[in-house]
Amino acid sequence: MTPEDIAYAAFGATPRQSDESDTDWENRxxxxxxxxxxxxxNPETTIMRAIARAIPAPDDKPFRATIVDVRLEKRSKRTIVETWSEKNASADKIVKDEHGDDMPPGHEIIRTPANFPGTIDALVCKELTTRAIALMGHQILVFKILESFQKNGNTLKSRVMxxxxxxxxxxRFEVIYRTNARGEKIPSRAELV
Structure with a gap:
């Protein structure tokens, strides 16, 4: 095993128990x-599929944007992160939201992986959703892939964070807060001021 392998294995192993010898811990x-x-x-393991999915194509560059809204897309079990970028605000680019309606200039959406219980995508979805809510009104650098799907016989692509x-x-943004059921103030939306 290489030193890197040992480091990963040690990270994955639990700490040495008080009654465990050095040799027993090293063997574990x-x-x-x-x-x-x-x-x-094995390329078919969950770990390798997750690693393969996380490596974007070489031309798939990260982009910079500000988080302005985070909402659930019920039909796909994904979270939608709505972003705004100055670059897109000045372009004559019409972007549609998840319902097919035109979005305001500069606004775009990116989806999280689907939240199917018991999958790694569910963990990623939950983590990204929690972070996106906490980063409302922040500029972020987004790492994404394009995911193909079928709709009405057409192959479409969606950006997946x-x-x-x-x-x-x-x-340039003001965060609007709302009060949840526990009485806590949480970010609801960010608006351009």
Missing amino acids: VARTGQKIALAVS LDMRDLGVDD
Whole structure:
């Protein structure tokens, strides 16, 4: 095993128990490393499918935008993150929302992976949704893939968020808050001021 393999295996293994010898712990770490090696050697494992999906095509560059809304798309079990970018605001580009209606200039949507219970996509969806709500009114760098789907016999593509990086508050926006059922103030929407 390489040093990197050992590091990944040690990260995946639980800490050494107080009654565990150095040799026993090293053997447990080595066994975890074997399990990782077996998982990544088979392209059909959940781990390898997740890794393959997370590597975007070389021409699929990340883009910069501000989060202005986060909402559930019930029919697809995805979260929709509505973004605004200055680049798109100045372009003569008509973008449709999830209902087929024209969006305001500069606004676009990107979906999270579908939230099917028990899948890695469900974990990614939950994490990205939580982060997107917390980053309402922030500029982010969005990492995405294009996912094909069929609609009315046509093949369409949708942008699916893989990850985002916080670039800080966008002071051109004001975050509007709402109170949830527990009485907590949470971000509801960001509006251009």
